[in-house]
Amino acid sequence: xxxxxxxxxxxxxxxxxxxxxxxxxVSLGSISIPFNTVFNSLTGSADNYIILNYRLPKxxxxxxxxxxxxxxxxxxxxxxxxxLAGPFVLGITSGASLGVALVIMGSSVLGGFFATLxxxxxxxxxxxxxxxxxxxxxxxxxxxxxxDTMAILIIGLMFGSITAAVVSVLSYFSSAxxxxxxxxxxxxxxxDLQWNELKIFALIYSVGLLFSxxxxxxxxxxxxxxxxxxxxxxxIKQSRLIIIIATSLLAGTITAFAGPIAFIGxxxxxxxxxxxxxxxxxxxxxxxxxxxxxxxxxCDSIAQLPNTDYTLPINAITSLIGAPVVVWLLVRKKKMVF
Amino acid sequence: xxxxxxxxxxxxxxxxxxYKSKKTENTIASNINIALKQGELIALVxxxxxxxxxxxxxxxxxxxxLNGAIAINAKPLQDYAQVELAKVLSLVLTETVSSKNLSVxxxxxxxxxxxxxxxxxxxxxxxxxxxxxxxxxxxxxxxxKKCFExxxxxxxxxxxxxxxxxxxxxxxxxxxxxxxxMYHKAYILKLLQKLAKETxxxxxxxxxxxxxxxxxxxxxxxxxxxxxxxxxxxxxxxQGAFNTLFPNDLIVFDQTTKSFRVKK
Numbered sequence: 001x002x003x004x005x006x007x008x009x010x011x012x013x014x015x016x017x018x019x020x021x022x023x024x025x026v027s028l029g030s031i032s033i034p035f036n037t038v039f040n041s042l043t044g045s046a047d048n049y050i051i052l053n054y055r056l057p058k059x060x061x062x063x064x065x066x067x068x069x070x071x072x073x074x075x076x077x078x079x080x081x082x083x084l085a086g087p088f089v090l091g092i093t094s095g096a097s098l099g100v101a102l103v104i105m106g107s108s109v110l111g112g113f114f115a116t117l118x119x120x121x122x123x124x125x126x127x128x129x130x131x132x133x134x135x136x137x138x139x140x141x142x143x144x145x146x147x148d149t150m151a152i153l154i155i156g157l158m159f160g161s162i163t164a165a166v167v168s169v170l171s172y173f174s175s176a177x178x179x180x181x182x183x184x185x186x187x188x189x190x191x192d193l194q195w196n197e198l199k200i201f202a203l204i205y206s207v208g209l210l211f212s213x214x215x216x217x218x219x220x221x222x223x224x225x226x227x228x229x230x231x232x233x234x235x236i237k238q239s240r241l242i243i244i245i246a247t248s249l250l251a252g253t254i255t256a257f258a259g260p261i262a263f264i265g266x267x268x269x270x271x272x273x274x275x276x277x278x279x280x281x282x283x284x285x286x287x288x289x290x291x292x293x294x295x296x297x298x299c300d301s302i303a304q305l306p307n308t309d310y311t312l313p314i315n316a317i318t319s320l321i322g323a324p325v326v327v328w329l330l331v332r333k334k335k336m337v338f
Numbered sequence: 339x340x341x342x343x344x345x346x347x348x349x350x351x352x353x354x355x356x357y358k359s360k361k362t363e364n365t366i367a368s369n370i371n372i373a374l375k376q377g378e379l380i381a382l383v384x385x386x387x388x389x390x391x392x393x394x395x396x397x398x399x400x401x402x403x404l405n406g407a408i409a410i411n412a413k414p415l416q417d418y419a420q421v422e423l424a425k426v427l428s429l430v431l432t433e434t435v436s437s438k439n440l441s442v443x444x445x446x447x448x449x450x451x452x453x454x455x456x457x458x459x460x461x462x463x464x465x466x467x468x469x470x471x472x473x474x475x476x477x478x479x480x481x482x483k484k485c486f487e488x489x490x491x492x493x494x495x496x497x498x499x500x501x502x503x504x505x506x507x508x509x510x511x512x513x514x515x516x517x518x519x520m521y522h523k524a525y526i527l528k529l530l531q532k533l534a535k536e537t538x539x540x541x542x543x544x545x546x547x548x549x550x551x552x553x554x555x556x557x558x559x560x561x562x563x564x565x566x567x568x569x570x571x572x573x574x575x576x577q578g579a580f581n582t583l584f585p586n587d588l589i590v591f592d593q594t595t596k597s598f599r600v601k602k
Contacts, residue, residue, distance in 0.1 A: 227431055
């Protein structure tokens with residue numbers, strides 16, 4: 001579109017900000033590492049254990065999580081024509097929570113099979129993936145029987161309620177220790193990933209990203225409403241499926257590897273629309289990617305409280321920092337852009 | 339007769355329309371025989387609930403027909419693939435667009451979607467066609483405005499421009515004059531008349547503005563309880579088609595002024 005030229009400068013600024021924040025994020029932590037040491041390790045001329053095995057994977061995870069959640073939020077908001085939609089409206093988080101709750105708390109209630117599972121990082125990842133996949137599959141099967149896209153939104157919310165209820169029942173019967181472990185998972189965490197886990201995460205993330213890029217044209221057509229989109233030759237059911245698959249791959253793996261991270265998916269698209277003031281997804285998608293990554297890096301840097309041994313729950317920081325920003329933007333512009 | 343030599347764009351034969359569920363078939367209208375020719379402006383009129391919307395939905399392949407045949411450019415409607423149909427038939431619907439944050443140019447440019455590549459990039463040719471559509475509908479001044487800044491009348495012109503940009507031989511509009519004041523009703527219909535003449539496109543619209551339609555259209559399709567007639571306005575008046583259109587307790591059709599009058 002003709003408008004894309006005027007956004008070039010904004011994109012260049014965002015990319016520079018992202019790079020600076022990436023270095024800052026790697027440099028800050030319980031021990032501050034000087035910038036030149038960070039630079040040397042990243043370029044391979046020096047070997048710093050903390051940077052290569054701890055800080056770098058965490059910074060990359062932050063970028064993947066922030067951009068992935070932002071993009072899946074954008075996809076859902078356009079598909080459902082609803083500014084309150086986020087990556088988790090399809091029941092992905094609730095499914096993941098259910099899977100994790102079953103592994104952590106299910107042993108005391110159900111015994112047997114679940115008790116034999118080791119509560120390791122991988123068992124949580126696998127149970128979260130399985131849980132979100134099963135819930136999503138059910139939502140997909142049910143929604144293929146409905147014509148109205150809005151019905152999918154409600155079906156997703158209903159499944160969320162059902163799984164939340166099951167988790168409540170499980171928590172009621174579990175010990176304080178198990179409960180605490182479950183709550184800790186719910187805080188979300190960016191720092192737990194090893195390189196081999198990160199590789200799998202990045203691979204699935206990339207597939208999701210490709211699906212999102214492939215639906216840019218469909219998303220723009222959907223801005224006119226479904227009936228107009230149909231009259232323009234868009235295959236609604238197929239596009240809807242691709243958009244849902246993209247969202248579930250992105251949001252599903254993120255939840256599996258980093259926990260249910262709130263707020264980012266809902267807020268980043270709004271933040272981006274306020275700054276870029278366009279509905280064109282060819283602009284919005286890369287912009288949401290950059291904003292998501294930037295905000296997540298900032299939140300992570302704050303969460304690990306530089307120069308202390310404390311790490312705050314990332315989930316609390318995203319809302320604590322992000323919500324006032326969105327409120328401020330909306331009040332300042334006095335107009336909701338959607 | 340010069341008209342007979344013109345190409346027929348859309349034609350129906352013994353078409354019946356309505357709703358079909360597993361057990362019952364609810365026929366709303368049957369025995370519909372219409373032919374829309376190239377470059378004509380045609381209005382579809384009739385009382386509320388008579389089946390105008392159902393007919394338009396059937397002609398645009400939104401809902402299936404019950405019986406009979408529909409052909410666009412001599413090819414049966416059901417044989418068109420979705421993208422193929424989007425290149426011969428464009429719509430202006432009563433519903434408003436989902437995102438009012440689109441600029442006028444962006445919205446009109448979305449009419450080029452059936453022709454653009456996988457990511458929707460506009461070629462030089464696409465941009466030319468979009469600009470031409472904007473010029474033909476006299477909305478150059480609005481080009482860079484956002485849709486939420488427009489009045490209903492302006493937005494309707496933009497939607498017509500979008501349909502033009504889709505570059506189809508047939509444009510179908512569902513009640514394009516609703517919510518508009520008297521001046522803008524006349525303006526939009528006059529614009530449609532001009533477009534049909536200048537671009538050679540066939541334009542069919544449903545409307546309750548019978549008085550205006552009689553003055554501006556080449557043809558009218560009049561739907562009533564047991565018939566569906568298509569003819570020139572003069573012929574229809576002579577046939578008395580408008581006399582039985584509504585219950586005659588409140589308004590009557592005046593043959594001399596060619597308009598409806600409230601009974602005294």
